[in-house]
Amino acid sequence: xxxxxxxxxxxxKTGKVLRNVLSYxxxxxxxxxxxxxxxxxxxxxxxxxxxYNSEYIPKFFTLAPTLENYASxxxxxxxxxxxxxxxxxxxxxxxxxxxVIIPAAFAFSRLSFKGRDAVFTLFLSMMMIxxxxxxxxxxxxxxxxxxxxxxxxLILPSVTSxxxxxxxxxxxxQIPDELYYAAKVDGTRDLKYLFKVMIPICRPTIVTVTILKxxxxxxxxxxxxxVTDDPNYFLVSNGIQEIRENGFGRENIPAMMAAVVVISxxxxxxxxxxxxxxxxxxxxxxxxx
Amino acid sequence: xxxxxxxxxxxLLPAILFLGVFLxxxxxxxxxxxxxxxxxxxxxxxxxxxxxxxxxxLHDPYFLQAVKNTFILVIxxxxxxxxxxxGISYCLSSxxxxxxxxxxxxxxxxxxxxLAVGLVFMILFQKNxxxxxxxxxxxxxxxxxxxxxxxxxxxxKMFVLCFYTIWVVLPFKILILTSALASVNEEYYxxxxxxxxxxxxxxxxxxxxxxxxxxxxxxxxxxxxxFKAYSDAVALFGTNLNAAEMNTIVGYVYDMLxxxxxxxxxxxxxxxIVLFAIVLTITCINLLISKxxxxxVG
Numbered sequence: 001x002x003x004x005x006x007x008x009x010x011x012x013k014t015g016k017v018l019r020n021v022l023s024y025x026x027x028x029x030x031x032x033x034x035x036x037x038x039x040x041x042x043x044x045x046x047x048x049x050x051x052y053n054s055e056y057i058p059k060f061f062t063l064a065p066t067l068e069n070y071a072s073x074x075x076x077x078x079x080x081x082x083x084x085x086x087x088x089x090x091x092x093x094x095x096x097x098x099x100v101i102i103p104a105a106f107a108f109s110r111l112s113f114k115g116r117d118a119v120f121t122l123f124l125s126m127m128m129i130x131x132x133x134x135x136x137x138x139x140x141x142x143x144x145x146x147x148x149x150x151x152x153x154l155i156l157p158s159v160t161s162x163x164x165x166x167x168x169x170x171x172x173x174q175i176p177d178e179l180y181y182a183a184k185v186d187g188t189r190d191l192k193y194l195f196k197v198m199i200p201i202c203r204p205t206i207v208t209v210t211i212l213k214x215x216x217x218x219x220x221x222x223x224x225x226x227v228t229d230d231p232n233y234f235l236v237s238n239g240i241q242e243i244r245e246n247g248f249g250r251e252n253i254p255a256m257m258a259a260v261v262v263i264s265x266x267x268x269x270x271x272x273x274x275x276x277x278x279x280x281x282x283x284x285x286x287x288x289x
Numbered sequence: 290x291x292x293x294x295x296x297x298x299x300x301l302l303p304a305i306l307f308l309g310v311f312l313x314x315x316x317x318x319x320x321x322x323x324x325x326x327x328x329x330x331x332x333x334x335x336x337x338x339x340x341x342x343x344x345x346x347l348h349d350p351y352f353l354q355a356v357k358n359t360f361i362l363v364i365x366x367x368x369x370x371x372x373x374x375x376g377i378s379y380c381l382s383s384x385x386x387x388x389x390x391x392x393x394x395x396x397x398x399x400x401x402x403x404l405a406v407g408l409v410f411m412i413l414f415q416k417n418x419x420x421x422x423x424x425x426x427x428x429x430x431x432x433x434x435x436x437x438x439x440x441x442x443x444x445x446k447m448f449v450l451c452f453y454t455i456w457v458v459l460p461f462k463i464l465i466l467t468s469a470l471a472s473v474n475e476e477y478y479x480x481x482x483x484x485x486x487x488x489x490x491x492x493x494x495x496x497x498x499x500x501x502x503x504x505x506x507x508x509x510x511x512x513x514x515x516f517k518a519y520s521d522a523v524a525l526f527g528t529n530l531n532a533a534e535m536n537t538i539v540g541y542v543y544d545m546l547x548x549x550x551x552x553x554x555x556x557x558x559x560x561x562i563v564l565f566a567i568v569l570t571i572t573c574i575n576l577l578i579s580k581x582x583x584x585x586v587g
Contacts, residue, residue, distance in 0.1 A: 019488070023380035024387075030377055031394045033456070037409040038397070040423070044412070053419050057426060104304035113297030119305075126308060129316055130568070132517060132539055132561050136322065136554050137315030139546055160307040190296070219402050221520050226547050237404040237520075241528060244408060253412055260405040271400040275393055282399065283464050 041264075045069050045257040052254050069258035077247045078231060079259050082239030089224075089235055090217040093155050097213055098206070101165045106194050108165070109172035110180060120169075126162045139226050149230040158223060164209045167284070171205040172198055208281035211274055218267055236263045323558035335555075342559035346541075351531050352560060355541040361447060362454060362537070363515040370455045371507055374462035379492070381463070382470040392467065399460035407453060407524020414438035414449050439525065446526065446535055454521050458514065462507050469503035470496065498584040505579040509572060516568050519543070538564045 044052065046065040073079050107113075108120050138157045147153030175198060183193045199206065221237035228234055231242060240263055248255045271278055323343070327336035346352045377395065381388055398406070415422045416437040425435040436442070438449045473496060481491045497504075519539040522530055530536035531544065538560065545557035 015488070020384060023384050026380050027377065027384070027391050030373075031391060034394055034397055037406060037413065040413060041406070041409045056420050058420060058423050100303040100307060103300040107297050107300035111293070111297040111300065113294040116297060119301065123304075123308070126312055129312055130517075130565055132542060133319050133565055134312055134315035136542070136546060136557050136561060137318040138311055140554055141310070141315070156307075157311045160304055160311070162308070165304060215400055219404075221404055221523075222543065226543065237402060240402070240405050240408065241523065245527060256408060257412075260408055263405045264401050267400045267402070268397070271397070272393075275396075278400070279392070279396055279464060282461065283468055 038264075041257050041260050044254055045261050047254050049252060049254050069254045070262070072248070072252075072255045073258040073262060076255065077239075077243050077259070079239065079243070079262060081232065082234050082236050083262065085233060086218060086235045088151065089154055090214055092151065093158050093217050094210055094213045096155065096159045097161065097164070098210065100160055101168060101209075102194070102199070102206075104165050105168035105172050106190075106198065108169045110194075110198075111190070123162050123165065127166070135223065135226070138223075142227050148227050149233045151233070153227045154224055154233070154235075158217070158220065161213070164213070167209060168202065168205060171202045175201055204277075207274075208277050208284075211270065211278055212281050214270070215267060215278075239263075319558045319561060322555050323562050325555055327555075342555045343563070346556055346560050346563065349556075351536060351544075352538075352541055354531075354534060355536040355538050358447070358535060359516060359518065359537045362451060362518055363512060365447075365451045366454045366458070367508065367511045367515050369451075370458050370462060371504070371511060373455065374459055374466050374507070375504070377459075377463050378466035378470055379496075381467050392463075395463050396460045398457055399464075403457060403520050404524045407521060410449065410453050410456075411439055411525055416441070440533075443534060446533065449525055450522055450535060453525060454515070454518060457521055458511065462511070465503055465507055466500065469500040473499045501583045505575070505583050509575045509579070512571050512575060513568055516564065516571070538567075 043060075043062065046067070046069070047062050048064060048066050049069070051062075051064070108116065142148060142153040142157070145153070147156075179197060180193065183197065188196070219237065220235065224233075224235045225238050225241075228238065231239075234242060240259060243256060243259055247259075324338045324340070325335040326339055326341045381391060384391075413422060414424045416425055416435050416439075421429070421435040422438075424438065429435065436445050438445045477495050477499070478491065481495060486494075517539050518537045522535050522537055522540060526533040526535045530540045536544070542557045542560045542564070545551060545553045545560060
């Protein structure tokens with residue numbers, strides 16, 4: 001009896017070890033598939049153009065790394081222009097978004113007025129409107145206003161996000177009412193209360209929303225492609241497409257990869273710094289992205 | 290009271306303005322567009338109203354090609370990516386050391402620029418005058434002769450597109466499923482262990498029902514996301530997707546709007562509404578199925 005128990009315990013243990021080994025094997029396998037493209041892009045970007053093209057069988061390392069591809073990425077094509085445009089677009093869009101959504105979230109969570117709940121329900125239902133349906137009219141609107149190839153045209157339709165208003169409103173609502181009434185007694189005005197109390201308390205959520213919006217802006221492709229055809233206003237996504245089709249010539253892949261590294265690096269750094277916040281924020285209700 | 294109400298609306302004003310102009314008005318307008326026949330974007334005139342736009346796109350071989358591609362992509366990637374994500378999350382939840390490192394690595398594709406990294410996939414799969422490409426080299430080890438995945442046969446291009454799509458969507462699914470698995474109450478497992486239940490049975494009888502709401506959420510959003518596939522295809526095959534036979538429905542909408550084939554907002558609207566109808570139908574079917582199978586903890 002006793003021996004049987006020991007035996008079954010032992011087989012359970014070997015089973016567990018076996019499962020663990022299998023788990024690590026599967027995880028490592030997928031990690032390689034995820035990381036390999038990144039490795040390949042960095043590796044290719046430091047290979048010499050001539051030596052890259054002479055490698056019929058690609059080498060997995062290089063003994064003579066060079067930065068010349070990075071130099072030509074910034075000189076032969078207007079990568080710096082695309083990069084600066086994207087920074088301007090990202091900063092302005094995100095800043096404007098905060099200006100729009102913070103007061104809205106404040107109104108929904110703290111001010112009581114007639115019709116508030118009805119408007120909030122209406123807002124929530126807007127989350128279901130698919131982007132593909134509204135982009136057509138937005139395109140004609142922006143074209144009719146003569147805003148193609150301007151930052152205004154790029155930014156305005158990307159400013160609001162109902163989901164972020166919702167996220168922020170939920171967070172604002174968690175601040176106890178007593179705090180608000182105490183401030184009222186002291187004669188604090190609403191706007192001052194918002195800035196001095198609510199925003200500092202809810203900073204973590206505001207930071208999360210900001211980061212998610214920055215990622216979204218940096219990677220946006222469809223809208224910028226529709227409203228810009230002047231390369232002076234291209235963002236990085238369109239820029240890389242332009243580089244691919246008309247840039248260095250199709251064969252200069254090392255230079256192309258250097259551009260890809262430059263474009264990808266800022267977000268990867270941002271991710272490594274704010275890893276927890278980003279993953280938490282996305283898990284709380286981000287979508288595919 | 291009057292002043293208070295006004296103040297509330299004042300705070301909401303910017304949001305209402307933006308949403309009204311760029312979300313509500315366009316939503317109404319797109320339906321109107323789709324029924325206006327022969328719309329000319331330069332003179333803003335049209336001949337009449339009717340369903341001609343719909344009949345045009347439904348007879349357009351490019352649209353039918355796009356529909357076919359989109360359906361293949363959806364049917365191949367949604368179940369497969371959900372299964373892989375489930376497997377990986379299960380492995381993640383059964384280990385302790387290095388778990389966070391793996392989680393970080395797996396999430397990386399989420400924050401990368403789809404267009405940029407797509408180029409890396411292109412050179413990995415491409416076969417050109419200089420090289421057969423790395424993937425073909427690996428396939429060669431198994432005695433498979435080189436295939437051009439980027440400019441070659443249809444199924445090869447479709448394979449790369451599916452592969453890249455799965456690579457792009459997995460981070461989100463793994464993240465959601467890992468946190469779902471972590472939230473299953475430990476006591477259920479302990480009770481099962483005392484009863485001597487085998488791991489696979491525990492997974493089927495306890496884990497799966499407990500995470501089924503999240504799983505179905507992922508399947509539903511997965512379907513919606515996959516039907517809207519577009520930029521992954523551009524990243525791999527370039528902007529002229531019709532020539533590559535790799536266009537998607539969303540790609541067709543944008544091509545109708547802009548570019549060499551553009552200038553037809555009416556056709557674009559009709560195509561977008563057809564897409565929306567498909568997505569709505571599939572989502573309703575999903576919700577009906579999920580009602581039967583999903584276990585909600587009350």
